[in-house]
Every structure is written in C-alpha cells, then in structure tokens.
Amino acid sequence: MGFFQVELTKNVRVHPRHFHSKLKETLIQTLMDEVEGTVSGRFGFVVSVLEVLQPLPKGILREGFGFAIYPLKYKALVFRPFKGEVLDAVVTNVTRHGIFAQVGPLTIFVSRHQIPSDMTHDEETASYISVVEKAERIQRDSAIRLRVNGIKIDASSFTAVGTILDDYLGLVE
C-alpha cells in the first residue's frame, strides 16, 4: 500500500489568547486538526501527523490581526496510491455501470468493462454474480482486490479508476 512518511510544512495561525505557557501544545493540536484527513496536493491523503520537527519555529505576528503564524515542519504519514498499484478495497456501491469501492479516503471506480465478462450484473440484488460459480458475488461491503488504472488528484479530493480484469484480481475471500 502506498503509505509514505513525508516532511511537510504548514502555516499554523494562532489566536493571541493562546499566547501562554501551553502554546506548544496548542500549536501541535491545531496542526493535527487542520491537516489530518485532508488531501495535500501531490502527496496524497494525510493520515496522521507523526512528529512535529523541533525546534518549533518562531511565530510571526501578523500586523493588524494579532494572530501569530508558525510555519511548522512536521512528518506526516500520507496515503498515496499509484497507477498500477494493487489494492484491497471495500465495495460501497454496485451499479449497472460498474463497482464503486473505497480504500480509506480513496474512491475507486471499476467500470463494467474492467470486470471479467463471466460476471454479470444482477439488478435485483445489486451485485455482480459469477456465471461459473453462483456463490461468488460482488455486492456491497464485499472485499475486492483491484489494480489502480488511473488516478485523479484534485486540490481537495482524489479518485481513481481500477480494474479487476486480471489474474488474482477480484473478490477476496
């Protein structure tokens, strides 16, 4: 899985009322609140702040505001999928057009063209059922193994398209 540890910088704004002995804790807490769970450009999804690099920088007071800005450097655990990567995902929605699956924050769409032709869509139960083995069906909350075919990273979200049209891909027992 595409988990990485990267060093990032974030300008944290602190209200003057926090200018006291616990400023350091406030800074770290604010940083965590602001970056965890967000998508940061090309680095991917920030899962967690691992460590804030010491020493903490000196804050810069913004004129006219009273806020202090701290350019904090921190190590973060990021999740960044790559094209061609094989991931295990949880199916969230099965439609006529394909399967939507989720890997943590990442939504992956598997088109019906990328689903083996021996699996047919069944509208009534909203699932893809294997023609060969009826018990083998992909429905909501199934676990599937897929390969990422393409990734789109926006400023605030990222999505991918995938395939299960290959050996060892598809339903995971």
Added chain:
Amino acid sequence: MGLCSCLFPITKRYSSSGDKYLLESWLVKIGDQLKPLQVVAVVQGPLEMGKAWKDNPEPQLRTKPLCIQTEKNETLELFNLAGSNLDSPVVPKQYLATDTNRTNTATRVIGQQNANYWGLRTTEKLVGKVTSLFVDENNVMEPKQVVLSVDICDHKVQFNGNCAICGLEMDIYSASPIIDSPRELSVTRTDSTLGSKHHLNPAYTHPQLRVSRNELEMVEGENTIRLLRRRKLSLVLDLDNTLIHATLVSHFPQEWYQYKHEILQQAVEKELENNVPMIEDIHELDLDGSISLVKLRPNVRRFLENIHQRYELHIYTMGSRSYADAIATLLDPSGNLFQRRIVSRDDFVEGMMNRKSLRRIFPCDDSMVVIVDDREDVWLDHDQAEMVPNLIRARPYLFFVQDALEHANNHHLLDSMVSNIRASSENEMCVTKENFANISTCRLACLSWKENLESGYYSPYLPWIQKAVENDENYLGRLEQLLIQIHERFFEGLEQCQHASLTGDSNHVKLPISDVKLILAEMRHRVLRNCYLTFTGIFRLEESPEVSTVWRLAQEFGAICSKQVTSETTHLIVDSQRGLHTGKTKYAAQRGDIFLVTLEWLETSMQFYLRASELQFALFSQSLSHSYGSDLEKYRKSIEKRHEQFMQNGRYRHSLPKSPSKPSAKRRKMEYSSSEEDMTSTWNESSSQNNETKSRQPDNQTSPHHKEHEEHLELEWTASDLASELERELMNDPFCLSGGSESS
C-alpha cells in the same frame, strides 16, 4: 471500443509510391497503453531502391510530421527525431535517459542528431491498447503497410476525469456534461449522431461518473429488456405532498414540545372513539438536529406494495439525501421497494436546484416511465414550456395546517386565492368562513381547526394537526387504478406489436408503438372530452389566456377552450372571487345550459383523471355563507337530506355530446341544486364528500349508479319529482345566482 490498424504513412517525396523506411526498434510492446502523441517506434530512412539512403541533402525540410489520414485506418505520424531534444514532450524522457536495451536506439538517435532517424508516433486521437505489432525490428516498412493494431479507447466511461477503461486522464471540461441540455428524450432512441461526444451522469452512481451516450444506451437497453421480461414499467415518485407531508416542528407552536404526548394521546383516543385512522403514521424525524413531523399519506404503504408488482419504483425528491433516505426507510422499512433508486438534490453536482429532469434517471428512453408528482412546474422542459408528458399530476397531500397555507401561497393555480389566505393568516390564522370555503387546499385544514376550536375538544394548539380522514379522498387508490390501467395498456400494445411483427405485418407497425407518453396523453384527452370551457375572472387582463398553465392543461385534458361564451360552451370556469359579477357569469347563468363551476372542478378532474362532478364543484354565491352563517347546522342537514335523495332517485345516464345549444331547464335546476351541493361538500365533509369519493372509487364497492357516475361523459338529471321539489326550494333561496329567480 474498436480495433484500429495503424498504417505506415506515405511520404511522397522521391517517388509516387512513397518511401520505404527501416524499422529500427519498437518503443512499445503488446499490451501497452498508448497515449496521444506517443512515440511507438524509431525508424531509419527513407530507403531508396532497397538501399539505406544516407546523404539526404535537405534533412531539415522534413521537420513537419507527415501524417495522412485515411478513413478506416489511423495513420501514424512520422517526425524527425533530429529536431527533438531531451525535453521534447513527444519523446518520453525515460526512453532517452535510461540505458536499457529497449531504449538504446532512441538514445543513440538523439545522440547522433542524425536526420535519417525518425520517430513514429500516434496521433492525438489515437489512444488505446496495443494488440499486435506486424513488423519486426530491422525490417522494411512499405508505405501504407499496417504496422500495429490498437484497441482504441473512446473514453466512454469517465470517472472524475479519468477514463475508467484506459485510465487516462481526461480534460474534465472537454467531456461536456449535458445533463440539462435541451434535448428531447424520445429522439434519443434513433438519434445517435450526437452521441459519443456527450457524456452523461447516470443516476444512482456517483456524481463524478460520466458515461457516453452510446454506452449509456447500451446499458439502459439491457435494463429495458430486463424490465420487459419482468413485465414492469418504471415509476418515479415524488415525496413531499405526494406520498407524505412533512413539516418542521419549528413551524409548530412552542407547546408542541411540552404537550406532545398529551396531544398524541388525545388523538389516539379520538381515533379509537371514531374508529378512524386519524393520527396513524405520524412520525417524528430527527435530521441533523431539526425535528420534522412526517405524515404518510393514507394507504401509502398498501399503494406502494401493490404498485410494486407492476412498476419499478424510484424516488425523486428535492430534499436532501439524508431526508430522502429517512423517508424511504419510513415508507419501505425492508428496503426492497426502492433499493437504491432514490434521487435527492445532493446527487447532482450541476444543474438547477429547483428543476427535476427525467434525463437524470432515464437518459435514453422515457417511453416506459410514469412520473407522479404534485407539482408539474418543476418538471417543465427548459426551452419549451410544456409539461413532461410522462407526468401524472397528483393531488397535493397536505396535512399540517401551516404548510397547507404556505403551499396555497406557492401554488400557481391557486394564486388567485393567495391574497385571501395571506390576509387571514396574518390575522392570527383566523380564516373566515368565506375564505376557507374557497381555498381548496387548506379548506379542510382550517375546517378541522375551526371545529376543534368550537368543540373545545383539543387543546388550542392541536389544530395544527389536521384530521386525516377527509383530507385525501383516497387519492392513492385512484392513482393505483390509473397506474394499473397504464401498465395493462402498455403491455397490451406491446403484445400487439409483437404479434404484428410475428405475422409479418411489419409494414404496418414499424416501431414499437407502446409508449407511456402516448397512453397518458390519450387518457388525459378523454377526461374532458366534449367539454367546451370558458374562463372568467381567472386570467389577468394583461396576460393572454392561451399561454397560461390552466388553459394549456385544460386543452391537454381534452377540453376545448374559448375566450368568450359561445353557443358551444358547456362549462364556465368561474373564479370564486373575481369571477362572480362578470358579464360572462351573468350571461351563462341566464343561459342556464352552462355549468358554472369553480377552478377546483378543473383541477380535481385533472388530478383524478376523471371528470369531476359538476355538482360538487358548482359555483355558489359568496353571500351564501353570510346569510346562513348563523343557522349553518340546519342548512347542512337539509342539504344532506337532499343529497341522499339525489343519490337514491337520481339517474345518471351516458349521453354523448348533446348539442349544447339545446337549453334544458332541468340542467339549469341541477346547477342551482348543485350550488347547495357545494355547500355540503364544503361544510359537511364527512358525509357528502365521502359519498363523492366513493362514487369516484370503483374499488369501494359502489352501486351501479355510482359506477355510471364515475364513467359519465355528460350527466343529466331526470328525477322529475325532485326537480319540482327543488324548484320550490329554489324559489325560497335568496342566495341563488342572479338568474335564480328565472327558474320558476
């Protein structure tokens, strides 16, 4: 997806047949995904007469890529590698920088800066998977020789800007979303020319998914076949005021919280007492902190259960996703009826918020879809102000008083009454008798409120909850009938088509003619057939009546509208406020062979798809309620009695359009009697209106009389003894229409 063979280009420079080139090395292998302008091979040449042509005198002349397009085959581009440097976008960097076997050649090419080395690259359109290479390395390529074949991807499925098939990143703006484009749906079946460029967002998937029209048609086609096999049509249902009525608790007085249990308890007791389902199916819904009260329309669960056998059910609401889901759970706790077929306003990124579009659910084919919604204005097509032909406009279901008033304010057909309601609602909701007699939607609401006040039975804030029984006239029962009828006719038509095609009578029937739109249009057209309508007091002077909704709808329902009262006019639709003293009204009253009915008559007819009883909705004078205000109870009883007599002795008979010029004293009498009838229905809901309701509902074990009534095309009154009695009554009635005295 299509297979494409890629030709080696003809380069006409030295001979008419073109030049030959030597394929030095492939830069792709089978199974690779081609990108636009990707270099697939390095070639050397041109070769002249089989020899390597070494000393090209003017190599730089050929810096322009040579590209010849043929119709069936893509042609690769030939471009000179000598001009390209390391940063050139056309030669992928990794081929140049690394030192593997495969890339050696390219590196060498660039290094040599030799004009005799060429790159063979794909065109901008050509994207797909390499399926085979036809020329081995170090072999000569002839002009127009097929060098490789590509499984072309036309990016028909795109997810958030990625092609879901080849994985390539698209320009999201170029894949023009045409969700709300003005395109007629029915055309789409045959029309595929507009197709592939446009991408649509299929319903029930993800807001970011875009699928090309061709692909969508294919998938939808499969779905259509599945539905046909199961003998099902699709039904799109609105929630608010159609299946349910919901109101925010904040619309309720503060006491609601305090006395909630007491009120509900009282209501339940009352229910037991009267044996009527009054308060059942009121649910409290907590959505993100705001509490709503939800009242299900009477019989809604039974309706859904029954109709589910013949229709695949969809929900299309303007509410939020969480609201839609919560209501769907209320309506269908098992989740079998709707499954995931629920559209809410959160499901679409773009598009107008206050519009509903059938294309969102059925982008390709709407010939098997029925919509039930209480508002038709949200479904209007964008450019053409026409009603969506699949729509059955439902009778709005209103249960809570406050919202009933608001709804009346919003409702376009009722805008004439708005001022009344406003005035009255300002006055502490003290709706006077005259006013609420006119206001169809909130009539009952106010009534029950008033009743409650008078009886002192409920606490003063309870009137916010309305009595459920009289409100609805079992509209869903009627709707069910209608839908079953449509379903049967659709599949009858389909079988006829199949039969015709089997017997080889295909010249006769070319296309499947079964179409819900046509069936509905025909059903609509029958409702007011042979009715000649004229309006008074309804349209504003400055607007031209032909373009108004009422006029258009009336015509859609088969009526013939005219601006002036003519010899053919059978009905005069009178605004109960402004239309009372117009010349048309007076003239029609004098003529006597014209029904004077309220707008509500027209509305009810259109909602029930049955011509409503002119008796029930006949116009009556406004002074009526004043004169009888004190002695209302007595009056009501007398009317009730007379109505019963009508029902016993009266005979309705089918009659095809009789010549409207034939004046009939009897009809005139009926008209006057009907004015009392309206009083009955207004003031005495439980008796007369329920009778009326029953007469409209054949499934309620109606008597043959009522059945006839239901089917009536023209009704005529033939009880002579009653007529004479009536005449006597009418003589004494001071409140009859201006022409009342003439009846003697």
